[in-house]
Amino acid sequence: MKKHFYALAVASLALAAPVVAQQRMAQQPALDQLQAVQNRNCATMDVLQAQLATDPAMAQRMANIEAQTRVFEANPTARRGTSATVIIPVVVHVVYNTSAQNVPLAQIEAQIRVLNEDFAKTNADASLVPAAFAGAAANTNIQFVLAKRDPSGNATSGVVRRSTKTRSFSSNDFVKYTSKGGSDAWPRDRYLNLWLCNLGQGLLGYAQFPGGAAATDGVVCLYSSVPGGTASNYNKGRTATHEVGHWLNLRHIWGDATCGNDLVSDTPTQQTSNGGCPTFPKVTCSNGPSGDMFMNYMDYTYDRCMYMFTTGQGTRMNALFATGGARAALLTSTGGIAPRTALSSAPAYSLFPNPATDVLNLRQGTTSVNASVAVYDVHGQQLKNVRYDAASGQVDVRALPKGIYRLAINDGQHLTQRSFIKE
Ligand SMILES: [Zn+2]
Known part of the structure; x- marks a missing residue:
C-alpha cells in the first residue's frame, strides 16, 4: 500500500504506476x-x-x-x-x-x-x-x-x-x-x-x-x-x-x-x-x-x-x-520576541527659501515629498486656504499674512513639524 502511494507522491517515479496515472487523468478530483x-x-x-x-x-x-x-x-x-x-x-x-x-x-x-x-x-x-x-x-x-x-x-x-x-x-x-x-x-x-x-x-x-x-x-x-x-x-x-x-x-x-x-x-x-x-x-x-x-x-x-x-x-x-x-x-532564536518599537527618526526635510514670499519648497534630499501637509499659525489654527502640491513639492504661501507659521508633514509613518517665516 505504501509503495502505491510512493509512486503517486514522487513525480519522478510516476512511470512506475501507469495504470494509476491513467485513472487519475480520468477522475483526479474524485x-x-x-x-x-x-x-x-x-x-x-x-x-x-x-x-x-x-x-x-x-x-x-x-x-x-x-x-x-x-x-x-x-x-x-x-x-x-x-x-x-x-x-x-x-x-x-x-x-x-x-x-x-x-x-x-x-x-x-x-x-x-x-x-x-x-x-x-x-x-x-x-x-x-x-x-x-x-x-x-x-x-x-x-x-x-x-x-x-x-x-x-x-x-x-x-x-x-x-x-x-x-x-x-x-x-x-x-x-x-x-x-x-x-x-x-x-x-x-x-x-x-x-x-x-x-x-x-x-x-x-x-x-x-x-x-x-x-x-x-x-x-x-x-x-x-x-x-x-x-x-x-x-x-x-x-x-x-x-x-x-x-x-x-x-x-x-x-x-x-x-x-x-x-x-x-x-x-x-x-x-x-x-x-x-x-x-x-x-x-x-x-x-x-x-x-x-x-x-x-x-x-x-x-x-x-x-x-x-x-x-x-x-x-x-x-x-x-x-x-x-x-x-x-x-x-x-529571537524570532518569537517582538522587536521593540523603533523610535522613528524624523525624515531629513529641507524647507526653502525661508523666509519665503511666494512659494516654499519642501524636499527630502533632492525629491519632492509625498505627504500630507498642513499649515498652522502661532495660535495653532490650521490655515485651510494654503495648499501643498505634492507633485511639485511646493506650498503656495502668497495668501499668508507676514508672520511665523508651523508646517505639519505627515508621510504616513512620521509626523514631522517645521517652522517657516512668511515675509
Ligand atoms: Zn509520518
Whole structure:
C-alpha cells in the first residue's frame, strides 16, 4: 500500500504506476478527495529516501545526529534540565490557490494551540491513554509560538500568505520555493517553517528530518488538516503534531518495517501502521498484553484517536537541543520576541527659501515629498486656504499674512513639524 502511494507522491517515479496515472487523468478530483478521507498518508519516509538518493552526504549527517542522540539518551546528566522548555518560533506559509485554502488566522492560532497541548500533554484527550501506557505518556517540554520578528528584524504576524497558480502540490517541495509557486523558507536556525497548502494525491503532510537541506527544512500540511478544517477524521490538527514529530527526528512508531524499530525504547514493537480507531488492546509482533501503542501521534490513526508522545520520544526530540544538537541554534532564536518599537527618526526635510514670499519648497534630499501637509499659525489654527502640491513639492504661501507659521508633514509613518517665516 505504501509503495502505491510512493509512486503517486514522487513525480519522478510516476512511470512506475501507469495504470494509476491513467485513472487519475480520468477522475483526479474524485480520487484526491477519496484518498484524503480514507487513510492517513504521510510522505516523510518517501521524501527521505528521495533525498538520500540525491544527497549521499545526508546519510552521514543523519548518522552523526543519531550518534549524538545515543550519547544524550545514555547520559542523563547531559540532558537539559527538565524545567527548561524549548520555545520554537514558527512561521506559517499559507500558499493558497482558492479562498478556502487561505487559512484564517484563527485556525492557524488554533493549530499552534494544539501543538502546544500535544507536546505538553495538556491535551484534553490525554486522559484516554490506556493505563498500560499512562506511565509512558510524557510532556516533551517543547512549545511553539508564532514568530513575532521576521528574519530582517521587523515585526511579523508569523504568517506569510502567498497566492499561487498551483492547484495541487506534491511532496516534491515546490511549495517551499517562491519561484516554483510556493513560499521561500525562513532560516531554519531561527524558525520552524510550516507550510499549509493543497497537497494532492491523498497526502496529509510530510516533514524533513534533521540532517536535510536548509532550503527545504520544515513541515508541510494539507490546509484542511488544521483544527476545524474540512479533512474529515483528520481535522483536529494532529497532522501537524505528527509531522513536527518527524521534524524533531521521530520515526513512525512501527519503524517503517514489519515489526520495525522506531529508535525509541519505550514504544512497543508493532507490525505496521494502524488506521482509523483500533480497539485496545491490539496485539501484534508478540507485544501483548498491551499491544500496539496506536494512540501515539506517530501512528496513522484518526486525529481523535491519537493522543500521546512517550518519555523516550521526548528524550529523542530533546537531544536536538542539547549542546551539539542539530536544532540547538533555535534555543537562541529571537524570532518569537517582538522587536521593540523603533523610535522613528524624523525624515531629513529641507524647507526653502525661508523666509519665503511666494512659494516654499519642501524636499527630502533632492525629491519632492509625498505627504500630507498642513499649515498652522502661532495660535495653532490650521490655515485651510494654503495648499501643498505634492507633485511639485511646493506650498503656495502668497495668501499668508507676514508672520511665523508651523508646517505639519505627515508621510504616513512620521509626523514631522517645521517652522517657516512668511515675509
Ligand atoms: Zn509520518
